[in-house]
Amino acid sequence: MIILVLNCGSSSVKYKLFDMSKQEVMAQGGVEKLGLPGSFLKFTLPSGEKVVLEKELPEHNVAIQFILSTLTDNKYGCLKSLNEIDAVGHRVVHGGEKFSSSVRITNEVIGKVVECIDLAPLHNPPNLKGIRAMDAIIPGIPQVAVFDTAFHQTMPDYAYMYGLPYSLYKKYGIRRYGFHGTSHRFVSQRACDVLGVPYEKQRIITAHIGNGGSITAIKDGKSIDTTMGLTPVEGLLMGTRCGDVDAGALSFIMDKEGLNAAGLSDLINKQSGVMGLSSISSDMREIEAAIEDGDKKAILTMNVYNYRIKKYIGAYAAALGGLDLLIFTGGVGENQWSTRTAVCRDMEFMGIKLDEAKNDHMRGQEMIISTPDSKVTVMVVPTDEELTIAKDTLEILSKE
Amino acid sequence: MIILVLNCGSSSVKYKLFDMSKQEVMAQGGVEKLGLPGSFLKFTLPSGEKVVLEKELPEHNVAIQFILSTLTDNKYGCLKSLNEIDAVGHRVVHGGEKFSSSVRITNEVIGKVVECIDLAPLHNPPNLKGIRAMDAIIPGIPQVAVFDTAFHQTMPDYAYMYGLPYSLYKKYGIRRYGFHGTSHRFVSQRACDVLGVPYEKQRIITAHIGNGGSITAIKDGKSIDTTMGLTPVEGLLMGTRCGDVDAGALSFIMDKEGLNAAGLSDLINKQSGVMGLSSISSDMREIEAAIEDGDKKAILTMNVYNYRIKKYIGAYAAALGGLDLLIFTGGVGENQWSTRTAVCRDMEFMGIKLDEAKNDHMRGQEMIISTPDSKVTVMVVPTDEELTIAKDTLEILSKE
Ligand SMILES: Nc1ncnc2c1ncn2[C@@H]1O[C@H](COP(=O)(O)OP(=O)(O)O)[C@@H](O)[C@H]1O
Numbered sequence: 001m002i003i004l005v006l007n008c009g010s011s012s013v014k015y016k017l018f019d020m021s022k023q024e025v026m027a028q029g030g031v032e033k034l035g036l037p038g039s040f041l042k043f044t045l046p047s048g049e050k051v052v053l054e055k056e057l058p059e060h061n062v063a064i065q066f067i068l069s070t071l072t073d074n075k076y077g078c079l080k081s082l083n084e085i086d087a088v089g090h091r092v093v094h095g096g097e098k099f100s101s102s103v104r105i106t107n108e109v110i111g112k113v114v115e116c117i118d119l120a121p122l123h124n125p126p127n128l129k130g131i132r133a134m135d136a137i138i139p140g141i142p143q144v145a146v147f148d149t150a151f152h153q154t155m156p157d158y159a160y161m162y163g164l165p166y167s168l169y170k171k172y173g174i175r176r177y178g179f180h181g182t183s184h185r186f187v188s189q190r191a192c193d194v195l196g197v198p199y200e201k202q203r204i205i206t207a208h209i210g211n212g213g214s215i216t217a218i219k220d221g222k223s224i225d226t227t228m229g230l231t232p233v234e235g236l237l238m239g240t241r242c243g244d245v246d247a248g249a250l251s252f253i254m255d256k257e258g259l260n261a262a263g264l265s266d267l268i269n270k271q272s273g274v275m276g277l278s279s280i281s282s283d284m285r286e287i288e289a290a291i292e293d294g295d296k297k298a299i300l301t302m303n304v305y306n307y308r309i310k311k312y313i314g315a316y317a318a319a320l321g322g323l324d325l326l327i328f329t330g331g332v333g334e335n336q337w338s339t340r341t342a343v344c345r346d347m348e349f350m351g352i353k354l355d356e357a358k359n360d361h362m363r364g365q366e367m368i369i370s371t372p373d374s375k376v377t378v379m380v381v382p383t384d385e386e387l388t389i390a391k392d393t394l395e396i397l398s399k400e
Numbered sequence: 401m402i403i404l405v406l407n408c409g410s411s412s413v414k415y416k417l418f419d420m421s422k423q424e425v426m427a428q429g430g431v432e433k434l435g436l437p438g439s440f441l442k443f444t445l446p447s448g449e450k451v452v453l454e455k456e457l458p459e460h461n462v463a464i465q466f467i468l469s470t471l472t473d474n475k476y477g478c479l480k481s482l483n484e485i486d487a488v489g490h491r492v493v494h495g496g497e498k499f500s501s502s503v504r505i506t507n508e509v510i511g512k513v514v515e516c517i518d519l520a521p522l523h524n525p526p527n528l529k530g531i532r533a534m535d536a537i538i539p540g541i542p543q544v545a546v547f548d549t550a551f552h553q554t555m556p557d558y559a560y561m562y563g564l565p566y567s568l569y570k571k572y573g574i575r576r577y578g579f580h581g582t583s584h585r586f587v588s589q590r591a592c593d594v595l596g597v598p599y600e601k602q603r604i605i606t607a608h609i610g611n612g613g614s615i616t617a618i619k620d621g622k623s624i625d626t627t628m629g630l631t632p633v634e635g636l637l638m639g640t641r642c643g644d645v646d647a648g649a650l651s652f653i654m655d656k657e658g659l660n661a662a663g664l665s666d667l668i669n670k671q672s673g674v675m676g677l678s679s680i681s682s683d684m685r686e687i688e689a690a691i692e693d694g695d696k697k698a699i700l701t702m703n704v705y706n707y708r709i710k711k712y713i714g715a716y717a718a719a720l721g722g723l724d725l726l727i728f729t730g731g732v733g734e735n736q737w738s739t740r741t742a743v744c745r746d747m748e749f750m751g752i753k754l755d756e757a758k759n760d761h762m763r764g765q766e767m768i769i770s771t772p773d774s775k776v777t778v779m780v781v782p783t784d785e786e787l788t789i790a791k792d793t794l795e796i797l798s799k800e
């Protein structure tokens with residue numbers, strides 16, 4: 001079974017082609033600057049060599065057509081014909097309250113994803129474009145939608161309702177949905193597999209920390225709370241998003257700076273977070289470098305960054321009634337070991353004992369980083385959202 | 401030493417007169433509907449009898465003059481002359497970064513409180529009116545300012561900085577300040593006195609839960625974090641304030657509902673919280689009553705209310721590196737035992753074991769409510785902000 005995984009953003013299309021018989025990646029790459037001057041397709045050959053092909057790519061369907069043509073290309077391709085692709089798995093950002101698991105895409109499903117556009121106006125439309133483009137290029141090909149929000153649909157109402165007028169929930173669906181669900185699900189299941197413990201009987205906290213970041217509390221295999229909310233702004237300090245902030249501070253700033261709703265949205269999404277606080281960069285590697293040079297704002301930013309993660313681990317341990325398993329993933333979670341150290345420091349009261357020798361300088365490996373006598377097992381598990389999408393696609397099709 | 405404590409709000413003036421030699425309340429009451437039709441003064445006589453005197457009270461100085469006249473009144477008074485009052489202690493809401501403790505009021509202090517008006521435009525101006533009125537009525541009387549924010553000035557920068565552009569902190573002082581400081585300080589010190597443990601060596605969480613509510617983490621006698629922020633909107637679910645909410649949800653709502661900054665401020669301050677979510681009332685007693693009748697939104701509201709408190713206790717235990725002492729205070733914290741039960745349930749992993757027999761139905765008493773073998777001592781300590789203000793006033797004047 002050969003499965004193509006597509007992640008269509010507003011100006012990018014990422015893809016990975018899997019041979020599921022061997023769970024192997026056959027091809028991967030992506031289009032960038034879609035619809036903009038200088039658009040190009042970049043992909044990695046099996047040799048590891050990177051290829052960049054510049055081309056005017058005004059629309060998603062053109063971009064996808066171009067990707068597919070390289071897959072069957074004499075020089076770069078790994079397929080003889082597009083008919084070898086058995087199915088397509090799509091990342092879809094927002095499934096609202098309509099989807100609590102991955103689904104085979106039908107007209108009805110498309111209708112529901114359209115209804116969720118309001119909740120993710122920048123993300124769901126390109127996701128839909130990808131679905132329609134594939135159906136036009138290979139008519140009738142089986143397609144599956146895997147939602148960022150689906151895993152979190154098990155949250156109890158007291159975890160997802162905001163302290164806002166109930167009427168706003170009824171009218172617009174304003175509540176916590178959460179994102180990164182595919183990653184939280186993958187790393188938590190993977191950790192249980194590796195440890196040989198039953199997924200349905202664990203109290204797990206997963207910290208997916210990358211450019212965007214979220215933490216999830218998982219009880220008996222179900223998400224019971226997560227830091228992102230209606231939008232991906234809430235929770236941790238992120239690259240350019242502010243995370244948790246006093247709502248009263250926002251109306252204060254709007255008043256002082258003469259901002260409207262769009263101005264506020266720009267402030268909290270694009271000018272805040274690691275970038276806004278440090279005035280250096282949104283990339284944690286550059287913050288680490290600035291700390292080496294003794295930059296005070298970089299030190300402050302790192303401390304805020306780590307402290308928020310630590311507080312959520314405490315909060316979610318309380319929500320779970322104690323913790324069995326703590327998992328770090330995402331670009332920062334997998335690589336930035338100093339954050340793992342800072343987060344786990346002085347957490348013995350709740351059973352966390354980090355093995356500093358194992359953790360220090362460890363990057364990007366699947367590894368247990370707690371001491372043997374730590375009540376809580378702490379692990380790094382590199383995430384693989386595309387493989388999870390491919391597996392979901394395979395599973396749904398094989399059930400039919 | 402006789403000390404008058406004044407709490408001047410925009411449309412109210414509350415007072416308590418203390419005889420500090422015996423730490424006794426000599427008189428107490430307050431003006432309501434100040435500047436509005438139907439304004440009146442209400443006070444309690446030593447017998448417990450309540451007296452209401454209606455009178456047109458257009459301004460703070462008129463209201464204070466009226467209060468003082470009843471203190472020396474033949475029928476209602478307890479003083480022969482106003483000269484018996486040795487000093488006045490004022491509650492002042494916002495001291496910004498300028499005040500980290502209570503201070504004797506001088507012209508310089510008044511100037512700094514004026515500079516903080518921007519941060520508390522509804523609160524600092526009436527506080528200042530009270531100070532000026534007293535100085536006009538009893539010229540030269542020693543006055544002391546006790547700030548809601550002062551106790552929290554010990555927070556480390558990583559706890560008080562938001563993930564917003566650093567320039568907004570420089571320009572407007574946008575950061576977490578916290579409130580209820582007088583209460584958090586009083587109940588935490590009181591608990592240590594009662595228990596005979598050193599205040600400077602405890603890890604304490606104080607939950608001040610009333611119509612407004614905040615939770616504070618206190619390490620070695622110093623506030624290291626608190627749930628309220630630049631404004632009293634952040635943190636817990638409150639009577640009509642939303643507490644924590646996704647910033648992205650706010651710009652979403654503004655866009656949909658066509659709100660400007662003032663509309664947002666009204667929504668998050670006055671239409672949200674317990675009232676907004678339940679559609680019943682902002683008063684927790686009415687929520688409890690509605691739960692008796694099986695009202696689903698009341699049950700949801702109570703669950704959200706309790707869950708937020710629980711999460712912050714977990715978060716702050718992580719910030720403190722473990723917990724020694726958990727204190728409940730405020731109207732709900734002292735009386736609503738079901739909230740204390742819900743918050744402490746399944747918290748044994750961090751050393752909390754509630755003595756349900758002691759806690760159940762216990763209202764308004766100073767009491768240890770954890771079991772003897774609980775690692776964390778859990779207490780109810782009724783708060784007394786006015787006494788704390790009077791004590792601070794006494795202490796500052798006796799040092800001079
Ligand atoms: N080796 C590394 N050391 C420290 N930080 C890293 C490393 N690799 C990636 N990161 C950080 O991870 C972040 C990007 O994470 P990623 O999970 O790729 O983000 P996204 O949310 O966009 O998927 C960046 O801040 C980057 O600096």
Ligand SMILES: Nc1ncnc2c1ncn2[C@@H]1O[C@H](COP(=O)(O)OP(=O)(O)O)[C@@H](O)[C@H]1O
Pocket residue numbers: 609610611612613682683684685686730731732735736763
């Ligand atoms: N006996 C009681 N049982 C339950 N709740 C109570 C009781 N007494 C007061 N409360 C609640 O306490 C809240 C008011 O608390 P309080 O500390 O007086 O508020 P404020 O923040 O205005 O000082 C209200 O929600 C009220 O219902």
